[in-house]
Amino acid sequence: MLFQVIFLTYLILSDKEGQVIQDIRYHSIRSLGWIQYHGDNDAQSQLCKLGYAGMMAVAVGICGGCIVNNNGDIKLALSSIGCFFNRIHEGRKTQYFYHHPVPPQPELIKPSEEQLEEEGGNEEIEQWMAKKQKEKYQNIKFRTIQTKYTILNSFCNKLNGQQRYNEHDYYYDEDRNDGINIDDDEM
Template sequence: MKERFVPLIHINCPSYIKCQQCISVVSSASIQQLHIAVIQQLAEVSEDNKEFKNILVKDHNIIPHLTSPIIQFASQSQLNKKIIQQQSESFDQSFISSSINLLNNLINNKEAHEQIINTPNFLNSLIKLTQFKFNYDTNKEEDNQSILIRNKSKECLDYIHRWGDEQTQVELVTNGYPRVLINIINTVGGNEQEYDVGIFQGLENISNFFSVILKGRQTNYFNHGPSFPPQPVLFKSFQEQIEDEGAYEEIEAQLVNKGRGVYNDIKNNANYAKRRILNFFVDQSNPRRWWYNDKF
């Protein structure tokens, strides 16, 4: 059944990707809604289906069908004081969020990941969309769409980091991923993202990314991404970015955050992130306890 609706992703493909399987029809609201529904169904079906992911990537060349509209959507927005203001109605926001969601499911496919990383301006576009916001009064549905675009963009960047190789980490730092990590927990400056889930995950991602840059990564039972050695050259840029965003102040602010529900461990995560960052400056020749490498 799922193979039957896959070709529908080729309805009115963007002309600039020169798709040989394009199905040209007269555009309408119904056609746009159909396209969105197809993308959403593909995301649901592909989540845990390796074979189906291969079909999408290899047989239908789906990556440019998803990345190209996202890049164009981001390019038609203007970054101003950390708020991306919408300038165009040419894309339906639900299509963009659905496309990013599908990409999230495909990132652990090696060929898909390589295409995503090698797509010019895509990482930069995702980083812009982590701050997407309408520039006019919106209703609840539109506001939810902007939140969804921001959250899915952050999630996509996290997946790219998790499944990325050495060069991927370089591209992430170069394009400003460390700034995104700090902005997620930015509550000191009155940032709107005071959500426990975002803060909890943001602190965890800061710790993990910091560790990966300094110590490298090994493929194992808990980490299915590729192995690579420590990246000390990246640290200077990483440090500059997190300092510019007030990382230390933001982490300090979370030391009094008790959190709610399953995210009541925010304070411990903040302490963990703080220790990891501060321990970088400890004399590396000093003897360490046996648990140091695991904890810090």
């Protein structure tokens, strides 16, 4: 009987620890994404030097692991990767009064792509592209395709009806009304 109580206590503590770890991961990804989204040239450069692209690639891999499969964290990390590469490829135009324009930073492209490659980010992203088309993964697959387009810096004429998803589709979830609900299992 005592063994069963100890075992159940261990399971409860493990679940609580897992939730705490998941919360820390979620808020870390979100905080870095906020800095990246709202930052200026210096913020982009510092994030590149600190290995931001590699960290987000690791986040996609960890969140999709067999132990923790959190779709909210995966979508957030994919959006962060896409937004970061979009900024360094295309820059940012002034959209709101609190955003300063950021010019493209081509000198950050190669180191960021190398970080992503070192951490296996391309494989992680392609793995999510190859997932079976279950309804549960459609939003992740959509974000994955957006991210891949941005990393590859694919050009598509903006006037074309089948245009590539542009900067407005990469957002920091806090700025959207339909933000991520991490309690929802059908993300």
